[in-house]
Amino acid sequence: MTRYCLNSSRSGTGDLHEAMTWIPPQSNPLFIIDTFFQKESAFIFNEIHPSSKRIFWFDADETQKSIERAIAIWEWLVELEANRSTPLVIVGGGITLDTGAFAASTFQRGIPFTLVPTTLLAQVDASIGGKNGVNFLTIKNYLGTITEPTHVIADTRVLATLPAAHVISGWMEMVKHGLIADPELWRTLSSFQYVPRPENEPELIRTSSQIKFNIVQDDLREDGRRKILNFGHTVAHALESLASREAMNVPHGMAVGLGMVFSLTWSAQLTTENSRQTLLDAAQIVRAWIEQFTEFNCINWAASLDALEVWNNMKRDKKNRADEVLEVALKAIGEAHWDEPITRPVFEEVWQQIVHENSSAQN
Numbered sequence: 001m002t003r004y005c006l007n008s009s010r011s012g013t014g015d016l017h018e019a020m021t022w023i024p025p026q027s028n029p030l031f032i033i034d035t036f037f038q039k040e041s042a043f044i045f046n047e048i049h050p051s052s053k054r055i056f057w058f059d060a061d062e063t064q065k066s067i068e069r070a071i072a073i074w075e076w077l078v079e080l081e082a083n084r085s086t087p088l089v090i091v092g093g094g095i096t097l098d099t100g101a102f103a104a105s106t107f108q109r110g111i112p113f114t115l116v117p118t119t120l121l122a123q124v125d126a127s128i129g130g131k132n133g134v135n136f137l138t139i140k141n142y143l144g145t146i147t148e149p150t151h152v153i154a155d156t157r158v159l160a161t162l163p164a165a166h167v168i169s170g171w172m173e174m175v176k177h178g179l180i181a182d183p184e185l186w187r188t189l190s191s192f193q194y195v196p197r198p199e200n201e202p203e204l205i206r207t208s209s210q211i212k213f214n215i216v217q218d219d220l221r222e223d224g225r226r227k228i229l230n231f232g233h234t235v236a237h238a239l240e241s242l243a244s245r246e247a248m249n250v251p252h253g254m255a256v257g258l259g260m261v262f263s264l265t266w267s268a269q270l271t272t273e274n275s276r277q278t279l280l281d282a283a284q285i286v287r288a289w290i291e292q293f294t295e296f297n298c299i300n301w302a303a304s305l306d307a308l309e310v311w312n313n314m315k316r317d318k319k320n321r322a323d324e325v326l327e328v329a330l331k332a333i334g335e336a337h338w339d340e341p342i343t344r345p346v347f348e349e350v351w352q353q354i355v356h357e358n359s360s361a362q363n
């Protein structure tokens with residue numbers, strides 16, 4: 001089982017040297033590191049020079065999450081004569097972790113690796129649960145494995161340099177964890193009028209990552225309960241695919257936020273009178289966070305989309321049936337049900353409701 005360590009002490013520099021002391025003392029580890037840290041020298045540990053061949057610098061761009069980059073990593077591992085006793089440490093956001101862990105889990109049928117997540121999304125989500133992979137033939141995460149790291153070492157202080165668009169992406173996953181599994185976490189998160197800086201909220205990060213940890217431990221291969229982690233994500237993936245076609249800048253967190261507003265509003269229709277208003281109130285709170293990021297203008301953009309196109313994109317998901325999409329619905333905050341069918345007329349009705357309410361609020 002993976003050992004998860006989260007360091008949140010406010011003292012110290014937050015450098016990798018400190019994190020390294022938590023890794024088992026083996027000789028000559030190799031590193032795959034996000035190139036962002038080439039200039040952030042404080043984060044580079046003392047044991048190794050940035051120009052060392054033992055570092056594979058990884059450009060964290062979604063186009064680099066590819067089989068070609070995995071091949072480059074395999075070639076580097078061969079050149080450095082890596083084997084199953086070579087510790088490999090992968091440092092970065094979800095793109096670097098997904099690609100590095102994919103390369104590690106397939107090299108010589110799998111070499112052990114440690115993940116050091118450096119974005120909020122990677123600390124609460126991408127580093128947990130063993131999923132890794134690369135994009136293939138323009139399809140996201142089409143090749144991959146489920147292989148757990150030996151360690152995840154997260155230091156919240158490294159998040160101080162994270163830009164707002166990446167903060168919102170991690171924040172929305174934390175919100176999702178509260179909504180699907182922990183009413184107390186949701187209550188705390190919902191008390192923030194503005195999305196806070198994550199480096200100041202280590203306890204929320206700890207709680208959120210623990211929720212994902214607990215869910216995946218029971219269902220690593222996503223046969224059942226792990227599916228609740230897809231809450232809001234079917235709509236989000238459809239929006240991201242339409243955004244990339246239109247060259248629109250829609251950060252992952254904004255798409256997930258809109259997806260959750262949709263799923264909360266739809267869930268409110270299915271649940272009891274008692275829970276209905278709580279779910280609608282939650283949708284309003286998530287909507288308010290999205291509206292804070294006016295530079296992306298996501299809600300007006302969503303309102304301009306053809307609902308049928310969004311629906312057709314949702315249906316492309318291989319898990320769906322001919323005329324239905326299987327979604328995660330909440331019966332109440334913290335009570336998520338997976339494989340709940342939604343039909344096109346119901347989707348269109350709820351979609352119109354949320355985008356028109358939103359666009360009038362933004363204009």
Ligand SMILES: NC(=O)c1ccc[n+]([C@@H]2O[C@H](COP(=O)([O-])OP(=O)(O)OC[C@H]3O[C@@H](n4cnc5c(N)ncnc54)[C@H](O)[C@@H]3O)[C@@H](O)[C@H]2O)c1
Nearest residue numbers: 036060093094095096118119121122125126131158161162
């Ligand atoms: N494996 C999983 O379970 C899982 C779960 C969710 C998402 N993902 C994947 O994660 C990817 C997105 O990852 P992400 O959002 O973590 O970020 P990212 O890897 O896309 O990185 C975002 C940007 O932030 C930079 N960066 C990294 N750390 C930084 C820091 N501390 N300060 C400032 N900048 C920093 C990177 O260089 C990059 O430019 C997607 O490819 C997605 O598919 C995987």
